[in-house]
Amino acid sequence: MAIVLEGRPVARAILEEARDDLTAYVTQTGRLPELGVVLAGADRSALAYLRAIRRTFRRVGIPLRELALPADVSEPTLRAAAAELNRDPAVSGVLVLQPLPHHLPPGIASELVDPAKDVDGITATSAGRLALGLPTMPPSTPAGGMAILEHYGLPIAGRTAVVVGRSPVVGLPMALLLLAANATVTICHRGTADLAAATRRADILVAAAGRPGLITPEMVKPGATVIDFGVNVVDDQLVGDVEPAVAEVAGALTPVPGGTGAVTNAILVRHTLRAAWSALRAPHPSSVSAPNR
Numbered sequence: 389m390a391i392v393l394e395g396r397p398v399a400r401a402i403l404e405e406a407r408d409d410l411t412a413y414v415t416q417t418g419r420l421p422e423l424g425v426v427l428a429g430a431d432r433s434a435l436a437y438l439r440a441i442r443r444t445f446r447r448v449g450i451p452l453r454e455l456a457l458p459a460d461v462s463e464p465t466l467r468a469a470a471a472e473l474n475r476d477p478a479v480s481g482v483l484v485l486q487p488l489p490h491h492l493p494p495g496i497a498s499e500l501v502d503p504a505k506d507v508d509g510i511t512a513t514s515a516g517r518l519a520l521g522l523p524t525m526p527p528s529t530p531a532g533g534m535a536i537l538e539h540y541g542l543p544i545a546g547r548t549a550v551v552v553g554r555s556p557v558v559g560l561p562m563a564l565l566l567l568a569a570n571a572t573v574t575i576c577h578r579g580t581a582d583l584a585a586a587t588r589r590a591d592i593l594v595a596a597a598g599r600p601g602l603i604t605p606e607m608v609k610p611g612a613t614v615i616d617f618g619v620n621v622v623d624d625q626l627v628g629d630v631e632p633a634v635a636e637v638a639g640a641l642t643p644v645p646g647g648t649g650a651v652t653n654a655i656l657v658r659h660t661l662r663a664a665w666s667a668l669r670a671p672h673p674s675s676v677s678a679p680n681r
């Protein structure tokens with residue numbers, strides 16, 4: 389049976405480190421960092437995510453600055469709300485909860501956030517820096533997947549990794565992170581001709597397709613490490629993209645729930661602190677006084 393890669397111990401370790409980091413930050417600056425959160429409307433999954441974020445940030449002691457906007461918010465009002473958080477030097481990171489209401493232009497979330505405060509790696513600047521192999525804050529979900537691999541000491545360099553799914557928030561950035569860690573990476577998607585042939589080659593198999601039961605035991609190389617990012621509700625139960633029977637073939641497997649999902653918010657805490665420290669080194673333009681002449 390596969391080793392179960394529980395997310396909670398990984399999250400706990402990240403949050404413990406974050407508490408020390410927060411103490412150092414408060415000692416040096418005399419203030420707390422804050423995470424700005426933009427919520428428009430009341431989408432169920434956005435609200436569930438917000439509740440989880442509140443819980444995690446409260447555990448560490450980092451306050452949230454929540455801007456809740458109505459579901460019919462206009463694009464200019466939404467932009468103004470985000471700009472207010474971007475401008476405010478007390479706000480270290482900005483998170484836009486998705487999905488945004490459908491009347492807003494697709495992709496607008498990525499334009500709302502100052503890249504210096506982009507704790508969830510959604511801006512074109514963050515995505516571009518990730519693609520270029522430059523230091524950046526990657527999206528928190530795949531960053532959490534990498535943290536799991538690291539925490540359990542699972543080797544990446546030189547391994548064959550196969551990522552199923554190419555979404556900009558999970559599959560694609562996960563593929564880039566694995567590539568940066570020197571895996572040989574294949575990305576599969578809806579157009580892949582023979583998915584099973586590809587996945588069977590994987591030493592590290594990543595499921596990020598949003599399809600319950602997509603990955604069956606026959607598709608998995610014996611002993612492989614399987615990372616399941618699937619978040620699917622089936623008969624009121626949360627299930628991943630990987631069939632439970634895969635545990636009989638895989639060497640290690642993240643459970644759903646309690647796997648990758650348990651780490652995402654801890655990464656957001658880490659990124660908020662990282663953005664706070666960076667802002668000290670390069671003060672936000674609006675907080676810099678004009679030079680004396």
Ligand code: ADP
Pocket residue numbers: 552553554555556557558559576577578579580583596597598599602617618619
């Ligand atoms: P997520 O946010 O979990 O990444 P998305 O719905 O945004 O989910 O993206 C789904 C991704 O999964 C797409 O890249 C799509 O091509 C891929 N995908 C969906 N179904 C399949 C499938 N049956 N086989 C391979 N890839 C799939």
